[in-house]
Each structure stands twice: as structure tokens, then as C-alpha cells.
Amino acid sequence: MEFREVVRRRRMVRSFTDTPVPGEAVDRMMEHATRAPSAGFSQGWAFLVLDTPTDVARFWSATSPDPQADNAWLRGMRTAPVIIVPFAQKDAYLDRYAEPDKGWSDRDEARWVAPYWYVDTGMASLLILQTAVDEGLGACFFGIPVSRVEAFRAEFGVPGDHAPLGAIAIGHPAATPKQGSVTRRGRREVTEVVHRGQWRS
Amino acid sequence: MEFREVVRRRRMVRSFTDTPVPGEAVDRMMEHATRAPSAGFSQGWAFLVLDTPTDVARFWSATSPDPQADNAWLRGMRTAPVIIVPFAQKDAYLDRYAEPDKGWSDRDEARWVAPYWYVDTGMASLLILQTAVDEGLGACFFGIPVSRVEAFRAEFGVPGDHAPLGAIAIGHPAATPKQGSVTRRGRREVTEVVHRGQWRS
Numbered sequence: 001m002e003f004r005e006v007v008r009r010r011r012m013v014r015s016f017t018d019t020p021v022p023g024e025a026v027d028r029m030m031e032h033a034t035r036a037p038s039a040g041f042s043q044g045w046a047f048l049v050l051d052t053p054t055d056v057a058r059f060w061s062a063t064s065p066d067p068q069a070d071n072a073w074l075r076g077m078r079t080a081p082v083i084i085v086p087f088a089q090k091d092a093y094l095d096r097y098a099e100p101d102k103g104w105s106d107r108d109e110a111r112w113v114a115p116y117w118y119v120d121t122g123m124a125s126l127l128i129l130q131t132a133v134d135e136g137l138g139a140c141f142f143g144i145p146v147s148r149v150e151a152f153r154a155e156f157g158v159p160g161d162h163a164p165l166g167a168i169a170i171g172h173p174a175a176t177p178k179q180g181s182v183t184r185r186g187r188r189e190v191t192e193v194v195h196r197g198q199w200r201s
Numbered sequence: 202m203e204f205r206e207v208v209r210r211r212r213m214v215r216s217f218t219d220t221p222v223p224g225e226a227v228d229r230m231m232e233h234a235t236r237a238p239s240a241g242f243s244q245g246w247a248f249l250v251l252d253t254p255t256d257v258a259r260f261w262s263a264t265s266p267d268p269q270a271d272n273a274w275l276r277g278m279r280t281a282p283v284i285i286v287p288f289a290q291k292d293a294y295l296d297r298y299a300e301p302d303k304g305w306s307d308r309d310e311a312r313w314v315a316p317y318w319y320v321d322t323g324m325a326s327l328l329i330l331q332t333a334v335d336e337g338l339g340a341c342f343f344g345i346p347v348s349r350v351e352a353f354r355a356e357f358g359v360p361g362d363h364a365p366l367g368a369i370a371i372g373h374p375a376a377t378p379k380q381g382s383v384t385r386r387g388r389r390e391v392t393e394v395v396h397r398g399q400w401r402s
Contacts (some may be wrong), residue, residue, distance in 0.1 A: 003335045007233050007328065030391050032208050037330065037342055043384035044390045048396045055398045066242070088315070101385070113347050114289070114366045118316055119323035126324040127208065129238065134204045141238055146314050155253045157400040164308035165315045181242035187235065188244045194231050195249045197256045 006133045012180055013138025015076035016171030025135040026051060026082060029128045029170075033086070036124035040102060040115035044092025045124050046162055048085040059083050061168070062155040063148045076176070077140065080169035085144075087127045087162035088117040121165050128168055138173030141166055207334045213381055214339025216277035217372030226336040227252060227283060230371075233332045234287070237325035240317035241303060246325050247291030247363055249286040258296075260284050260368070263356040264349045277377070281370035287326045288363035289318040322366050331370055336341065339374030342367055 001009075026049060033047060050056050060078055061067065093116055094107035104111055125141060132139035142167045144152060152164065202210075231248060239245065251257050259277055262268065294317055295308035305312055326342060333340035344367045345353060353365065 003202050003204045003205050003207045003331065004248070007236055007332075010236070010238075012238065027391075030395050032389055034389065035208055035211070035392060036327070037211075037213065039344065040212065041386045043394070046394045046396065048400065050398060051396065101382075111347060113344050113350060114364065115316065115319055116344075118319045119326070119366060120324035122320035123327040124322070125329050126237065130204065131208075143314050143317075144242065146312060149314060156396075161317065161399065165320060182300075185242045190228075190231050192237055193235060193244070193247045195247065195357075197251060197253065199249065201360070 001134050006130050009181065010129060010133045012140040013048070013171075014073065014140050014180065015174040015176045016079040016081065016138065017174050018079070018081075019172040021082045021137060023051075025131075025137060026084075026170075027093070029131045030057040031085065032127040032131045036120060036127055038120040039093060040096045042093045042096040043094075044089035044117050044118070045121045046087045046089065046125055048087070048156055048158065050083040050085075051081065053081075054068050056081065058155055059085075062152045063144050063167075065145055076174075077142070077169050077177040079174070080140075080171045082170040084128060084132065084168045084170065086128070086165045086168070087158070088121040088165055089162050090115070090117045091161050093117050098138070117163075117187055118165065125168060127164060132170050136171055137174075139168055139170045140170055141168050170172075202335050207331050209394075210391050211330060212383065213341040213380065214372075214374040215274065215341050216297070216375040216377045217280040217282065217339065217370070218375050219280070220373040221280075222252065222283045222338060222372055224252070226332075227285075227371075228336060229336065230329045230332045233328040234325040236319060237328055239321040240294060243294045243297040243321070245290040245297075245315070245318050247290065247323045249288070249357055249359070251284040252282065252285075254282075257282065257284055259356055260286075260353075263353045264345050266346055266348055277375075278343070278370050280375070281341075281372045283371040284373065285329060285369045287322050287329070287366045287369070288359070289322040289366055290363050291318045292362050318364075319366065326366060326369060327335045327382045329371075333371050337373075337382045338371055340369055340371045342369050346378065
């Protein structure tokens, strides 16, 4: 698909059909995710791929604050046959920038203008969302409740130095109306967020 | 250009020819950037576009720790006719999630599993880098030294609630060999960063 078409079509999909996601599509998502840029080429990211009904069910059990919870969002999201959890590994960045060619002699976080471990894994996550569109699939990026992160780590054996960014649900989109905050809030105009030459308030 | 081709071709370009960048290409970058996803559709981002020689020179003066500095990286980067600075606005997210439909009654940052203001602006920044490739241009994302952020804010009137993520240099790529950390470090294998069903160390 043309790049512009991928950009235009990408939206959050929150309900899926039971058509399976081909393994090659997931492989392509991972190939593309690892082509994201990263500060100092640190590549401090990792991805947990859950693509069996059992593993997806384990994800929802581990991350749901209330196992009895039942709402439209959850019912839709639980139909996704694939979940990918992207992680940011800050230590990889602090280590990388303490190497001789970067010239910082310590791992002080105050040197960082922005937490590139989150920025770069965000870019990798967008590549997963875009690749889903390019493969004729739909996807939704969503948060994991802070209160469930430890249970999620325990369930899947995730080490403490890898911070989950959220999770991405992937599948064939069910025909549903547009929903979510995008409909209620509307997009900010380009002229509102772009400043040329000088900030104007 | 095909999406896959954009992903395959995107790399950091650190030296540019003097061919001007069409204004429509910059407009498309901004249109695409504002189509990035954002948590709760908060859209807590802004972009400073510098596309005249004077404004680009102001950027380099404001952000260079040593005005006399001269090195290959700087000489290359200063040839970029366009600089775009993306900003993350945390307050837009804290405000958004204190709205009734999100159900958080305060602006406590401990609720956030990841700083989505940086994640989402990172995604918007990737859309700028990708659109440069789609337009036949080259781009480089780079950091602004922490020690120069205040001088940069003062020069361009950037308010304190907008955090610069770094900066993106854009132009027509000069023919230069591959360089930078990507060449020295090599890409991590997909199998090294992807965990299936369970983390394996």
C-alpha cells in the first residue's frame, strides 16, 4: 500500500473478526519495528508476542484489575487474536551513552533532553500499527493499568529493567462505527500546533 | 512510495545539498505528524518549523554550546535548509485524563504506565522522518543539549510547558557514505528482541 494511504487509513480498531492473523504478517511487524530509529542506535527495546488463544487469555487475566469486569471496550478488545507488548529498556541507553564514542563518562539521566527509551519504542510501536494497516489488518494501542504491571511481569517472566509501554491488539477489523476519543474530541488543526520561525501564543 | 519501501529506505541523513525543500513537502510532514495516534486523543504536541536561512542560523546559534565549534557532524547538519523541533506537552495529557470520560479525578502522574506525551510526540516525529523519505528527501533526528534548552526557549519564545524532544534536520541528501552508530554497532536481530508467549533470557 502507498505510504500516504497507510497514514490516512490508520485508526484505532477496537473489535475484531475471528479470522486468524497470518504468522508472516506478525513477522513483518517485528521486522519493521526493529527498523525504528533509536538514539545512538541503542535499540533498547523488546517485544512480547502473544498469538495463541491461551497466551492472549493469560494477558487479559494478568492485566485486568477486575476479573469479572464486562464492558463494551473489553468485549471488543478480547476478540483480538494477537497482542504485542512493546518494552523500553532505559539501561541500554544509559550504557550506550557511557561508551567512548559518545563521550559521557557516567550514566546520569540529567543529561537527557527527553527519555529516548520511551520515544524510540513509541516509534517502533507506530511501525507495528502502520504495518497492520499495510497488511489489511487493524490494531489498537492501549495502556496497561499501573496496578497490574507486577502481575503482568510475573505471568510472563518480564525482567524489571524492561518497562511496558502499553499493548497493541491486532486482528481483522470487525465492521464497527468510528468510536473513541477521536470522534468525541476532533483533531487539532495543523495551524494550531505548528509555529513558524517563532512561537506565537 | 510504497509503505514498505519507506520503511526500508529510512535512515538518518547528516549532510544535504543546497536544493530548496518545497513548502508543500513541509506542509505534508505537518499534516502527517498531526495524524499520529495519542493517548485519549490528547494530541499534546507542537512543532516549531524553521525554513529560512535566518531562522535555521538562529537555531544553531541558540543550541550550540560552543559558537566556535567546528566538526564534520556540525558542518553536515548545518547544510539542512529546514529544521523542525517537535515538543511534548505533558499538561495536555494530565488535563485530558482528569476529564469525566476518563474517570481520573486528579492529575497524578503515578497513574501513567509510560509518559505518553513523549511516546506520542515520538510517533509524530517518525511520521515526519517517513514523510521526508516519501517526498524524496532525507532527514536526521538529533538531540538538543540540555545545557542549551533555556537559550533555545528564549530565542524562539517557547513556553515552559512544552518540552523539546530534539530536532529534525531536513533536506535533499548529499551523496555521503553511511555513517553514524548504525554502521559501527549493527542492527539487533529480530530473534534477539522478540519473545513469544514467554520471556526467555
